[in-house]
Amino acid sequence: MVMTYSLAATWAAIGIALAAGQRISRKDFAFSLLFFMIVNTHVYNFMIDLFRWMSVSGRTDRFAAFLLYRSIIVPAVLSASMALSGGRLRKWGYLAAGVLVLAATDGVHSALRIIVPEQWNPFYAAVYYALLAGTGVAALSGFRRLGKERAESDEMGGRTRV
Numbered sequence: 001m002v003m004t005y006s007l008a009a010t011w012a013a014i015g016i017a018l019a020a021g022q023r024i025s026r027k028d029f030a031f032s033l034l035f036f037m038i039v040n041t042h043v044y045n046f047m048i049d050l051f052r053w054m055s056v057s058g059r060t061d062r063f064a065a066f067l068l069y070r071s072i073i074v075p076a077v078l079s080a081s082m083a084l085s086g087g088r089l090r091k092w093g094y095l096a097a098g099v100l101v102l103a104a105t106d107g108v109h110s111a112l113r114i115i116v117p118e119q120w121n122p123f124y125a126a127v128y129y130a131l132l133a134g135t136g137v138a139a140l141s142g143f144r145r146l147g148k149e150r151a152e153s154d155e156m157g158g159r160t161r162v
Contacts, residue, residue, distance in 0.1 A: 002112055006065035009105070013076035020080035031143050032082050032136055036075035040132065044070050054120040062114045069109065077102055078133055082140065095137075099129040 021029040047053050056066050081098030103126035109115050110122075 002065050002114065003061045005112070006068050006114075010068045010072050013073045013080075017076035017080040017083075020083040022083075023086065024083045027147075028140060028144065029079060029083055032140055033075055033079040035136055035139055036078045036132070037071060039135070040074045040078075041071055043128075043132070052118060053124075054118055055116045057113055057116060062112070065112075065114050066109070069105070069114070073105070074102060074129070078129070078136060081133065082136060095133050096130075099126055099133055102126075102129045 017033070048056065056063055077098050078095075081095045084094040085092055103122045106115070106120075106125035107122040110117050110120075
């Protein structure tokens with residue numbers, strides 16, 4: 001049952017992310033997806049190993065469900081939320097909805113004993129995902145700025161601006 005739930009959630013997250021990814025450039029969407037994959041994977045390991053806020057179930061099916069959640073579902077949902085928001089302040093509700101969905105999913109994972117919370121709860125998960133989403137928005141704006149600077153540099157014949 002855990003694997004069925006996890007695979008269905010994974011495919012749903014991928015489908016939502018691909019549909020939402022049509023609203024922004026492929027380069028921006030790929031950057032946000034890869035950014036969230038790299039950061040979320042390592043931060044979860046950091047929290048588990050260093051702070052002992054949660055532990056992962058040792059059963060194979062539950063551990064595989066945790067890996068799918070950490071590596072695919074969270075980055076896909078956050079990237080889709082960023083694509084739908086488009087970086088506009090009035091549409092940040094999409095980011096908030098994505099954060100709440102992920103916090104609720106964290107609660108479901110606690111109930112299914114995929115993760116065993118020791119000092120972790122859905123409120124902490126919501127704060128973590130909100131910080132992760134804010135970091136992603138800042139990183140994407142920096143990525144876009146670098147692209148504009150490179151385009152300006154190419155227009156100037158390869159010289160950099162001082």
